[in-house]
Amino acid sequence: MTLGKGCGLCELWRYRDDRMNNASPSSYDEMFAADGSVRPAYRGYSEWYSEQPADHLRRKGTEAEAFFRRTGITFNVYGNEDAEERLIPFDMVPRIITAHQWRRLSRGIEQRVRALNAFLHDLYHRQEIVRAGRLPARLLEKNPAFLPQMVGFTPPGGVYTHIVGIDLVRTGEDEFMVLEDNARTPSGVSYMLENRETMMAMFPELFTRVRVREVSDYPRRLARSLAACLPPAAKGHQPVVAVLTPGIYNSAYFEHAFLADQMGAELVEGSDLRVENGRIAMRTTQGYQPIDVLYRRVDDEYLDPLTFNPDSMLGVSGIMDVYRAGGITIANAPGTGIADDKAIYSFMPEIVEFYTGEKPILPNVPTWRCSEPDALKYVLEHLSELVVKEVHGSGGYGMLIGPTSSKKEIAAFAAKLAARPHNYIAQPTLSLSTVPILSRSGLTPRHVDLRPFVLVSPGGIDITPGGLTRVALKKGSLVVNSSQGGGTKDSWVLDD
């Protein structure tokens, strides 16, 4: 076949040959098997790809960027004045999961989320798990994520985490592990939706050839799920749902507006709200109107200046009292952060077993708790091989990635770690799976993770097939966070 340089088929061959010749054998490529054959998940896609003429896809890439800029899908970066709004880079090669793999994943996710909610209920009530000696009480004491205001209170519908994002990493054919649970206010779902829209707009014919499961009804499912958790004070009318945003300068503002728009909910800020007749009411053009369910994208500590941070301008004074009196549903419930605390994370296998009576379907990444002397000793001796994270950190800040750090950096980190061991956990440097991205020099492997989005309502647990795939754009990098230069991909779950 005579095709020009840069044609789809040539690029696939080159990617495959590079993988076979010089890839580190330890990292699992999701497109090509070690013997050079295309894995089942990517068969349909690679056929389509090999027919693409030279430079067609790269041109599409430029189109996609213009599309994102115009639609305003940006995120704000704190502490970077020049880049007030930045695009999260989007890569056009999808991340593909087979129906079979997804079935197992979703069973594991459902089990984990069920356990998380049971765990939260228990923590704020009888603390059976502590009494049973399966979780040390010290993890709760003085933990800022544990909210005494929630003790003895059951949220409407018994739901704590209405929206959960479970971060998964993969190291082999069937080896998916949970890297992190996001039980506070997980973000990224708008990228899941927009990435799909973009792909369908750019490559409509691709979707007629490969059957991919829909994600677009997520906002409807979210709205339904939220409306299923009405507070006792809600009257029999149509539920009033609002999204609470910190405002247009928040890094995820685009997503807040997007979700409110898609759900047909109001997008409110703290200054729009006040307590009126035992309800939280928003200032409308016709006066104050009570809200039934508040999907808040404001952290616990800013939610109520009367109860938490008194300097907060983002929340509503008195909302915690209204909440406890049954005047409003807050999603996610305050105090859910205790469940995704990194110190708690290492106990998740026990937690899952304790509440479900089943073995966890999805394993944790092996974790050393630096608060334990033996573990600390091991971690300090093996820093150059490990990833060390702050217990309360997020977004890829304040962590050490041993293998890519200099001796000096490691020594500095060791001092911090030794001074406050309770503040850290450590994990092995996993050899995360790779998926090709389309870079200027053609297809090239990059590490990825996956964040499926899970909705919880009294009626059950609903997982959108797919999620957000984050990709580390720098060669060899394992950090996928958007704040650290990561990008995203459309994530496909194939239809049977």
Added chain:
Amino acid sequence: MLGRSANGIFWLFRNLERAENTARLIEAGFRMALTRDARDASDEWRSVIVTLGLRAAYEAKFGGDYAGPNVINFILRDRDNPGNVLAMCELARTNARMVRAGITREVWESVNDSWMRMRDLLARPVTETRLGDVLDTLRRQSTQVRGAMEGTMLRNEIYNFARLGSFIERADNTARILDVKYYVLLPSISYVGSSLDNVQWENVLRSLAGERAYRWLNAGRMEARGIAEFLILDSRFPRSLAFCYGKLRSNLEHLAREYGGETEAHAILREADCDLHHTTIDAIFEQGLHEYIAQFINRNTRLANQIQYDYRFID
């Protein structure tokens, strides 16, 4: 809808309207300056600056030197002028982001696109060679936003607040242009009715995109009274005061129906509307055009404030 959103949408459209009108004003001034000698050109630019209410700020920076490039850049992009066109576009976009959930994707994208284009075009000083392109883009973008709104927005309260913003601003701008131009052209009331500089009057009409319509209606006769009548009272012309108030009326009426009641703003509107309906151009000239317009602008501002208050734009 939220009061804050009503405020956002109101100001989004006020800013867009103002940016567009400013572009027309510069365009007319530029055309005028091209056909005049240096002193007259400078007079023309001064009147543009005065119309925009920027005289003090401008002279603080440039003194009495009304050179074209200085004026153009001061209005379009100078940071010493906080109300520059780029800032208006940015404000419009900020408001659009704030009310993102209340406008359609098409409206948002065209506002965003418009801001991105203006940001690029105004990143460096605008030369006279580039001016045409800049103004053209500005006008075209404005048309695009309007088209997106017309074609995709639900005709509900949100739309009403958008229209109220547009027409409050447009009425204000038309009144100001007429006032200043008239002042410049007629140093004394005794000039009224005398034969006038056709080019100057055509320029007033051009600033308001009305030269063709006026000529068509009046067989090309340029006459002060006729032009003032056209700009104030002719409800067929979309930038006339009467037209703007017709739109304000229908949108406020719609709000009253939707909300089941009138507010104080309706009373002010009725008074202004009634006045435009019953007055004649002779009566206006008798009172004094400048006095009439000053009164109009004043009431227009009162109406805007009352709308913001009645519909709880702020706490």
